[in-house]
Amino acid sequence: MNLKQLSQILDLSPTTVSRALNGYPEVSEETRLRVQAAAAKHGYRPNARAKGLATGRSMVIGHVIPSSSRHEMVNPIFGDFVAGAVKKYAEHGYDMMFTNADDTSIEDAYRSLFQRGAVDGVVLQGPKVNEPRIEVLTRMQVPFIVHGRSTGVSLPYDWIDVNNKSSFLRATRFLIDLGHRRIALINGLEDMDFAQRRRDGYLEALKQAGLSPDPALMRSAEMTEVYGHHETRDMLRLDDPPTAILTSSMISAIGVRRALDEAGLKMGRDVSVIAHDDDLSYLKNGQDVPIFTATRSSVRHAGELAAEMLIERIRAPHDPVKTRLLEAELVVGGSTGPAPNRF
Amino acid sequence: MNLKQLSQILDLSPTTVSRALNGYPEVSEETRLRVQAAAAKHGYRPNARAKGLATGRSMVIGHVIPSSSRHEMVNPIFGDFVAGAVKKYAEHGYDMMFTNADDTSIEDAYRSLFQRGAVDGVVLQGPKVNEPRIEVLTRMQVPFIVHGRSTGVSLPYDWIDVNNKSSFLRATRFLIDLGHRRIALINGLEDMDFAQRRRDGYLEALKQAGLSPDPALMRSAEMTEVYGHHETRDMLRLDDPPTAILTSSMISAIGVRRALDEAGLKMGRDVSVIAHDDDLSYLKNGQDVPIFTATRSSVRHAGELAAEMLIERIRAPHDPVKTRLLEAELVVGGSTGPAPNRF
DNA sequence: CTCGGTTTTCAAAGCGCTTTGGATGCCGGC
DNA sequence: GCCGGCATCCAAAGCGCTTTGAAAACCGAG
Incomplete structure (x- = not known):
C-alpha cells in the first residue's frame, strides 16, 4: 500500500493525502479525518526511503563500531549507553543505525555513513586523546556529539561527559x-x-x-x-x-x-x-x-542526554556548541574501610 | 556529489556511470576504469536512499529492542550477539538498524520497520514460549531469523539456537x-x-x-x-x-x-x-x-551465524527453512567438586 | 560497400514520497 | 453582478538512483 494507491481509494490526490497525514493546514479537517481513518484501516506506512529522498533527511542516527577492537561494541557500557539513546531517538522519530568498520577505515565509515545519506547525524563513542575523528566530522559538517571528550582537540564540538x-x-x-x-x-x-x-x-x-x-x-x-x-x-x-x-x-x-x-x-x-x-x-x-x-x-542516562543533544544539533546546525558535564556521586558501600596496619 | 554531476564531469550518461560502478558487463573496461577513478577522486558515494528506492532493497537489517523490559537491550548477551552479527552484515554490505518499541507495540514495530521499507529482514531475539511475533512475521512475509526457538509455535521458521x-x-x-x-x-x-x-x-x-x-x-x-x-x-x-x-x-x-x-x-x-x-x-x-x-x-558466534543465515534467507526467500542447533561444551573449572558430607 | 551481429552508450521511465505553483470553488463586499 | 480573498485541492516537478528499450558505433564476413 503506497501513497498513490491510498489516494485513489480516497479519490483524492497524493498531494492532499500527504498533507493530511503530515499535519499541514491547507486541508479541511473533514478530509484529514477521512484520510487518517483510511490510512489506519489499510495499514499505510509511508516508505521511509522515498520520504527520505524527498525530504533530504533520513531520520536515522548512526553509530560506528570498530570491529578490531573487539570489546568496544560488546562492552556492556556501550550497551547501556545505546539503550538510553535509542529510547530518546524513538521519541523523536529517529532510528538508530550501526555500521561496522575496521580500525583503519573508521573515519571512512563515518564519512560514508553520512555522505551516502544514510544518517542525519552520528555519535562518536570512546574518544581517545587527540581523537582525529572529531576534526574529520567537523570538516564534513556532520552533526555529531561526542560521548566523552578529547584532550588535545582544540576545535569546539558538542560533548557530554562525566567529570x-x-x-x-x-x-x-x-x-x-x-x-x-x-x-x-x-x-x-x-x-x-x-x-x-x-x-x-x-x-x-x-x-x-x-x-x-x-x-x-x-x-x-x-x-x-x-x-x-x-x-x-x-x-x-x-x-x-x-x-x-x-x-x-x-x-x-x-x-x-x-x-x-x-x-x-x-x-x-x-x-x-x-x-x-x-x-x-x-x-x-x-x-x-x-x-x-x-x-x-x-551511562544510560548519558545516552539519553546525548541523544537529545544530538537531535537538537540536527535541528539547529549553527547553534553555538553545547556541552554537558555530569558529576558522579560517591556512594559508600562495604568495600572500603580504614587502612589496616597503621603504625 | 551525485551521479548526475559525476556523469557530467565524465561526459557520460548517468546510465553508463551507474553501470560502470556496479560492475555490469555492458561497459568497456576502459570506461569503467575512467569512471572508477573519477568516483574515487571526487569521493562519490551513491545515495543510499535513492539506491534503495530504485532497487527496492534497503541493505539494512533490523533489530527491535523492547524498551519496557529494560534489560533486554542492555543485556550483555545481546551486545555480544549483535557484535557478531554486525560484523557479518558489514561483510555483505548490510547495515544494522535498531528500533525501540514498548512492549505493547512490539509487533507493530516489526511491521512498521519492514513495511515502510526501512529494512530487508529482521532478527527476532529473546523468543518466549509461544512467541506470537513469529506468526506475525511469517504472515507479513518478512525475511527473519529467530535467535532461539519457541516451543508451541508449529510454523516452520529459520532459527539458530544452542541446545x-x-x-x-x-x-x-x-x-x-x-x-x-x-x-x-x-x-x-x-x-x-x-x-x-x-x-x-x-x-x-x-x-x-x-x-x-x-x-x-x-x-x-x-x-x-x-x-x-x-x-x-x-x-x-x-x-x-x-x-x-x-x-x-x-x-x-x-x-x-x-x-x-x-x-x-x-x-x-x-x-x-x-x-x-x-x-x-x-x-x-x-x-x-x-x-x-x-x-x-x-553467543557472538551465534550472532555471526544468524546474520549469515538471514542474509541467505533474504537472497532466497523461498528456500526451505533452515535451522541450526549448536552444542554447548562443558568446560570444567574450579567451581565444582565432589559433594561434601557424604554419609 | 553493405549488412547482420556485437559492443557500447544513452534517453527516459519509474521507485514513492514532498512541495511548488497553480487551479477551483465559494464566500461576502461593493 | 463582479471581484478579491480565502479555503481546498491538485498536477507536475524533483529527490538520486536503476533499468528498460533503443540508438549509435564498430566489427568482420560476404
Missing part, C-alpha cells in the same frame, strides 16, 4: 582520608581520554596529600574481569602491596574481589576497593546497600 | 555424578524459551537419576548479579541447603559466588557451581583455567 577527573580525585581522597597510603589504580586503556582523566584525578589527589605515585601500583588495560583479577594478584605479591584499589569499572572490580578472596583477604577490611560504577542495569551495585564503594554515574 | 536442554542435562548429570543430590537451579525468566529448555534438561537429568525436584531449589528471574546473590543467600538458609547450584548466566554466577563468600563457604568445595557461559568477550570465564565450570557457547 572523570573530579570523581577519581574524590574517590582517591576518600581513601586517603581513611588512612590509605598505598593506593593502586586499575585503570582502563590510557589512550582513552576518560582513562587519562581518571588517572589525572588520582594523581592530583595523591599530590594534594603529599604522596608520590608508585608506577607499580598503576595499571592500565581493557577493563575485564580477568584483568582486574590478574593485576590485583600481581600487586598483592609486591613487597609493599596496596591497601586500597581504585578500579575503572565494576567488571574489573569483580575480578579484584576474586583475587582478594583467593588471597584470603577480606574486602573492606584488609583491602579497600572503590570502583567506577556506570550503573548498568543488569549489573547493579547491590540492592539497597552498595556492594562496592563507587563513583556512580548512569 | 539448552542437552547442555543443562549434561551439567546436571555431571553434578549428580559428583555425588550431589541437592542441586539448585537459578534460571532466567521462565517465560523465555531458553530458560524453559534449560529447566527441562535439569529436570530430565534429575529424573534419570531417580531424584525428585524440589521447588524450593528452583528459582527464576532476570539474570542479574544481585539476583544470583539473593537467591543463593536465600537457599543457603534452608534446612537442607543445596550442595550444588546451576545458574543460567555468568553474571548471576558471580552473585552466587558473592553469597557463598559471605556465608564463609568455599566454592567448589562446600558448594559446587556451574554457570552457563555465553563466552562474552569482556567477561571471560578465566584466562587459561576456567573460573567456573560451565556450559559454554559463544
